[in-house]
Amino acid sequence: MRQYQLKETKEITKIICNRCGKETKVVSGIPKREMLHVEHTWGYFSGKDGESCSFDLCEECFDEITKGFLIPTECKDE
Numbered sequence: 001m002r003q004y005q006l007k008e009t010k011e012i013t014k015i016i017c018n019r020c021g022k023e024t025k026v027v028s029g030i031p032k033r034e035m036l037h038v039e040h041t042w043g044y045f046s047g048k049d050g051e052s053c054s055f056d057l058c059e060e061c062f063d064e065i066t067k068g069f070l071i072p073t074e075c076k077d078e
């Protein structure tokens, strides 16, 4: 006798930049272009207590957004 378990898997096939809509294919779990992914769950002292937010940005949109920062992002070579 053989018993089977039905398994469902989720695999990312593409990442879409939330700002410009540019699509990046993901093959075998590896994006064809570097993308920034942000996930955050807001805490008690915010107006969004318990709300989770996430978004993805392409490098060009990251550059455009961070260019508007009063204090520049801290970047270093790894």
Ligand SMILES: [Zn+2]
Pocket (backbone or CB within 6 Å): 017, 018, 019, 020, 021, 022, 057, 058, 059, 060, 061, 062
């Ligand atoms: Zn973009």
